[in-house]
Amino acid sequence: MANQIDKDIISQDFSFSEEGSRYAFVKKEIQKDDNFSTDIFSVYGSDGTLLAAFDSKEAAIAAIMQSGLRYISLH
Numbered sequence: 001m002a003n004q005i006d007k008d009i010i011s012q013d014f015s016f017s018e019e020g021s022r023y024a025f026v027k028k029e030i031q032k033d034d035n036f037s038t039d040i041f042s043v044y045g046s047d048g049t050l051l052a053a054f055d056s057k058e059a060a061i062a063a064i065m066q067s068g069l070r071y072i073s074l075h
Contacts, residue, residue: 022069023069024044024072026041026057029042043060
């Protein structure tokens with residue numbers, strides 16, 4: 001299934017040692033190709049590093065929380 005998350009893989013990708021790096025945010029990516037109808041929600045670390053991408057915002061936020069990071073909203 002597309003929304004299943006392997007916590008062990010996510011934890012390895014999201015491991016940080018610095019205090020300020022414990023935050024992550026989700027950004028909906030804009031698709032330039034009209035034939036591509038699936039939205040992509042990218043997860044970025046607080047330093048702007050791309051960490052992962054998901055097909056739903058809920059899955060992206062769940063991955064952040066499962067990895068031990070804190071989700072922040074940038075509205």
